[in-house]
Amino acid sequence: xxSPATSxxxxxxxxxxxxxEARRDRVVERLARVDEDLAADxxxxxxxxxxxxxxxxxxxxxxxxxxxAPGEISDDPTVVELGDEVDIVFPDDERETFLVVxxxxxxxxxxxxxxxxxxxxxxxxxxxxxxxxxxxxxxVFRVTIAGRRRLA
Numbered sequence: 001x002x003s004p005a006t007s008x009x010x011x012x013x014x015x016x017x018x019x020x021e022a023r024r025d026r027v028v029e030r031l032a033r034v035d036e037d038l039a040a041d042x043x044x045x046x047x048x049x050x051x052x053x054x055x056x057x058x059x060x061x062x063x064x065x066x067x068x069a070p071g072e073i074s075d076d077p078t079v080v081e082l083g084d085e086v087d088i089v090f091p092d093d094e095r096e097t098f099l100v101v102x103x104x105x106x107x108x109x110x111x112x113x114x115x116x117x118x119x120x121x122x123x124x125x126x127x128x129x130x131x132x133x134x135x136x137x138x139x140v141f142r143v144t145i146a147g148r149r150r151l152a
Contacts (some may be wrong), residue, residue, distance in 0.1 A: 010104070011083045011102055020063065023058050023060060024064065030053055031050065035050070069151075069152055084100050090141070095146065099151070100113055101115065104114060122134040127148075131145075
């Protein structure tokens, strides 16, 4: 997870925020159960789990506090940025659409792509119509940015 000490805002989609809030709520519920269990039996496993859950709760709370929606950041509407839905075209004319997101929400579904991924890194900062080079462990290829939409 991202360090709570970092002060820059985290860009999260509405679905990403809801997903992380639900995750935080599950941690809070589990922490309450562990506290109940600790009242009856103070095992090292329960103490370790409580410490881990407390750390997770602190991280999620800090992340959600710093999070902003893509529409809340000032952007250049012609440049692909975090929180944008991007259409790309491969050399074989196959089209793909993906959403460039903060790494914390990348695992939510197959459409989301972490800003740290080779494809996202290649398109970030570029404009519709640009052809960019994507460098992956499996090889190098080029794609054309065919569209960009800012999510609210």
